Amino acid sequence: MSIEFNRSYKIQKILKSDQNAEITDRLYDLGFVEGLEVIVEKRMPFGGPWIVSSTMIYVALRDEEFQRLELV
Amino acid sequence: MSHTYVLVGQPNSGKTTLYNWLTGSNYKTVNYPGSTIEYSMGSIDLKHGTNKSFVDTPGTYSLIPKSPDEIVTGKVLYDNEQTNKAHCILVIDGVHLERQMTLVFQMKQASIDFSIVVTMADLLKEQNTQIDFAALSKNIGVAVYVFNGQTSEGIDKLIAGLPLTVSEKPRKKISWTYLDFQRARIDAMEEVEKVTRKGNTNDIYGFTKKLDSWLLSKLGFVFFFGIMTLLFASLFWFSAPFSDLIEAGFSYVSTQIETAFPDSFLATFLSQGIVASFAAVLVFVPQILFLFLGLGFLESSGYLPRAAALIDHPLQKMGLGGRSFVPILSGFACAVPALMATRNISSKRDRFITSFIIPMMSCSARLPVYGLLLLFLFPDNAFLIGLVFAGLYFLSLFFGAVASLILSKFVKPSKDQFFMMELPLYRRPRIRIIIKQALSKTRSYITRAGPIIIFFAVLLWLGAQFPRVNSQAPELAESYIGQLGQVMEPVFKPMGVDWRVGVGLISAFAAREVFVSTMAVTFKVTADEEHQEKDLLQIMNQAKFADGTPIFTVGSVLGLIFFFMIALQCMTTVATQIRESGSAKFAWTQLIVLNLVAYVGAVVINQAYRLFFL
Numbered sequence: 001m002s003i004e005f006n007r008s009y010k011i012q013k014i015l016k017s018d019q020n021a022e023i024t025d026r027l028y029d030l031g032f033v034e035g036l037e038v039i040v041e042k043r044m045p046f047g048g049p050w051i052v053s054s055t056m057i058y059v060a061l062r063d064e065e066f067q068r069l070e071l072v
Numbered sequence: 073m074s075h076t077y078v079l080v081g082q083p084n085s086g087k088t089t090l091y092n093w094l095t096g097s098n099y100k101t102v103n104y105p106g107s108t109i110e111y112s113m114g115s116i117d118l119k120h121g122t123n124k125s126f127v128d129t130p131g132t133y134s135l136i137p138k139s140p141d142e143i144v145t146g147k148v149l150y151d152n153e154q155t156n157k158a159h160c161i162l163v164i165d166g167v168h169l170e171r172q173m174t175l176v177f178q179m180k181q182a183s184i185d186f187s188i189v190v191t192m193a194d195l196l197k198e199q200n201t202q203i204d205f206a207a208l209s210k211n212i213g214v215a216v217y218v219f220n221g222q223t224s225e226g227i228d229k230l231i232a233g234l235p236l237t238v239s240e241k242p243r244k245k246i247s248w249t250y251l252d253f254q255r256a257r258i259d260a261m262e263e264v265e266k267v268t269r270k271g272n273t274n275d276i277y278g279f280t281k282k283l284d285s286w287l288l289s290k291l292g293f294v295f296f297f298g299i300m301t302l303l304f305a306s307l308f309w310f311s312a313p314f315s316d317l318i319e320a321g322f323s324y325v326s327t328q329i330e331t332a333f334p335d336s337f338l339a340t341f342l343s344q345g346i347v348a349s350f351a352a353v354l355v356f357v358p359q360i361l362f363l364f365l366g367l368g369f370l371e372s373s374g375y376l377p378r379a380a381a382l383i384d385h386p387l388q389k390m391g392l393g394g395r396s397f398v399p400i401l402s403g404f405a406c407a408v409p410a411l412m413a414t415r416n417i418s419s420k421r422d423r424f425i426t427s428f429i430i431p432m433m434s435c436s437a438r439l440p441v442y443g444l445l446l447l448f449l450f451p452d453n454a455f456l457i458g459l460v461f462a463g464l465y466f467l468s469l470f471f472g473a474v475a476s477l478i479l480s481k482f483v484k485p486s487k488d489q490f491f492m493m494e495l496p497l498y499r500r501p502r503i504r505i506i507i508k509q510a511l512s513k514t515r516s517y518i519t520r521a522g523p524i525i526i527f528f529a530v531l532l533w534l535g536a537q538f539p540r541v542n543s544q545a546p547e548l549a550e551s552y553i554g555q556l557g558q559v560m561e562p563v564f565k566p567m568g569v570d571w572r573v574g575v576g577l578i579s580a581f582a583a584r585e586v587f588v589s590t591m592a593v594t595f596k597v598t599a600d601e602e603h604q605e606k607d608l609l610q611i612m613n614q615a616k617f618a619d620g621t622p623i624f625t626v627g628s629v630l631g632l633i634f635f636f637m638i639a640l641q642c643m644t645t646v647a648t649q650i651r652e653s654g655s656a657k658f659a660w661t662q663l664i665v666l667n668l669v670a671y672v673g674a675v676v677i678n679q680a681y682r683l684f685f686l
Contacts, residue, residue: 014250020489020490022138022418022490023490023492024250025136025138026133026138026490026492027492028248028250028253029133029134029136029138029174030133030171030492030494031168031170031171031174031257033253033254033257034254036257041281041284042284042285042288044288044292044381044382044385045288045289045290045292045293046290046385046386047385048381048382048384048385049381049384049385049394049491049493051284051288051495053277055168055170056168056170056171057168057171057494058277058280058494058495058496058497059492059493059494059495060377060378060381060384060491060492060493060494060495061491061492062384062388062490062491062492065490065491065492
């Protein structure tokens with residue numbers, strides 16, 4: 001799915017991975033849960049982190065971290 | 073009887089601001105007994121009362137720790153006998169109340185006795201949000217206080233309300249599944265909705281997002297390099313006059329002692345051994361203080377986490393991550409605080425690699441050495457020296473990157489690698505707190521690094537003064553240190569230098585900058601400090617081996633520069649590394665590897681120069 005910036009999305013699912021389980025746990029810590037509305041603000045240059053905001057947090061997520069959020 | 077309270081909160085919650093208001097300047101860093109952990113503990117500011125102390129813990133997102141910083145908080149809450157029953161003060165950022173409620177639920181589940189302090193009241197007002205704190209307190213069964221970090225409003229009410237008894241209820245360690253988080257989120261949402269009244273909400277992130285659209289764009293890298301260059305350049309602009317003043321002050325004291333008691337060994341020991349060793353420690357204090365002030369300013373304004381996010385991807389290509397950025401940056405002042413700053417790195421692997429390359433960054437102790445050697449290479453060309461100086465900074469980063477790349481091939485990726493950097497609002501930096509924290513960190517540098525540097529400097533000085541000949545100091549060649557240098561000359565010779573430079577290199581293990589003053593001694597420079605460098609350069613130009621070949625050639629000097637760039641000569645760094653990594657084996661391996669690479673590199677550079685240019 002191609003992501004549009006400055007648009008609101010809903011987190012449908014937070015994907016788990018055995019490779020680095022702590023990423024998912026930390027996403028929970030930061031307030032990311034299924035059903036949360038988030039805005040994808042932008043992506044930093046040269047393949048850098050994504051900036052995601054919600055009522056919970058304004059945060060920079062690495063691509064592999066951002067990809068754990070299944071957005072609709 | 074004194075009562076202890078523990079401050080807990082998420083990063084950027086305003087916890088440390090509250091701590092600073094509570095303790096004034098009555099705080100110190102305390103070591104957690106029997107481990108590498110340390111935390112800050114302070115007595116209450118006397119204007120707010122007596123018999124209360126507060127412990128500041130590193131920011132934690134949850135009671136289930138995922139980074140070394142969070143482990144410290146866990147130990148304070150559960151293990152440390154002095155604090156594991158203490159009443160906790162949970163600091164919550166009012167703007168993100170819903171998210172921070174998770175920690176409230178976790179604390180309750182863990183049976184921790186606590187009160188809540190809600191910060192960022194000014195932002196809530198700006199946002200046009202009203203929270204009924206009395207209702208919140210009633211609903212969750214915990215005392216809630218409001219605190220304004222800008223004005224300290226609300227602090228007296230908090231202090232008056234703190235309980236004077238401790239809860240004997242045993243604390244439980246908790247573990248949460250996704251369902252627990254989901255349930256907490258629903259509960260938090262309901263709770264916050266019940267107590268919050270929002271008017272026409274203002275977007276307090278408006279200015280921040282606008283600024284970020286510039287600072288985090290492609291142009292952001294230009295800003296990034298601009299800000300970093302300004303930071304480093306200002307270190308030298310601002311600290312140079314203070315360093316000169318300190319040097320002049322110590323030099324004056326030395327001269328006064330020697331004039332007052334001529335021909336007294338004790339006086340010489342005091343002036344050249346003790347006073348000069350103290351000077352070696354304190355002369356870098358201004359630079360370190362200004363670096364902490366600069367970093368504090370960037371952190372307090374909200375830029376530092378963004379710089380880390382911006383540089384995350386390039387650093388990942390070198391086997392590191394954005395969280396390594398601040399420790400590496402601090403390494404340019406001094407490796408000791410830089411190693412302590414690695415606690416914020418969650419990934420064991422990133423922390424290992426970062427700790428390994430930090431001593432390779434061009435710390436301030438190397439600068440006088442580079443100054444002398446570059447003057448030899450480019451006499452009377454201040455402009456070129458300035459450029460090469462800056463180049464050495466970037467070169468040390470380059471060498472660090474190469475080392476990191478090599479290490480990342482050997483160290484398996486760990487499962488705890490994540491970045492996830494919260495970007496706080498841009499805010500006006502709080503100068504008072506920045507100054508206070510910078511002073512505290514500088515004090516910590518002096519007490520940590522000082523004794524070791526002074527010990528080695530005094531030992532080396534004594535080595536040059538004994539064995540006594542007719543109650544006088546021996547010729548350098550006859551002294552213990554001179555004898556050691558001569559024994560080791562076969563080691564130094566391939567680098568293209570003789571035993572006298574070798575003595576300088578050995579003495580640099582007390583503190584790198586001692587190399588310059590030792591060279592002045594071994595090459596018998598008699599001029600006062602102001603002309604010392606000039607005379608030393610002249611002597612260096614004429615110095616020859618027994619067979620008449622010059623000692624200082626472009627090759628040997630380039631080799632020495634390389635040696636100083638890579639070698640780990642600072643015993644304080646080794647001691648800090650042992651404490652921070654918890655592994656003496658790692659610290660000693662690092663010492664051996666870096667010095668070996670430095671030596672081999674210096675030899676190769678010198679021999680290649682001889683082969684191709686002589």
